[in-house]
Amino acid sequence: MRDLLRARTRSRDLARAIAALLGLAISTGLVDAFLSGALDDFTDDDLSEVDLTGTDLVGIFWSLDGTRWPRDTDMEELRGRSRRRPPTPVSTL
Structure with missing residues (x-):
């Protein structure tokens, strides 16, 4: 459980950083987009x-x-x- 919480926190942090690099105001859904391959x-x-x-x-x-x-x-x-x-x-x- 602790590892899952850590992974979710890390994925949110990464999504925010990537959103900032892409010039996006929000990062909602970005993690799901990466995981589903939508950005590829x-x-x-x-x-x-x-x-x-x-x-x-x-x-x-x-x-x-x-x-x-x-x-x-x-x-x-x-x-x-x-x-x-x-x-x-x-x-x-």
């Missing part, structure tokens, strides 16, 4: 104007059809460094 999901993002030089792309999610990359991105090299993720099952109601 670039499957529908336009990165065409972003300088990715030296950027570690390990662990991010991207889509061949949805992610827009800078013109000089070597897609074959990027695919070679990537691992295919199985599609997320769509729930039917």
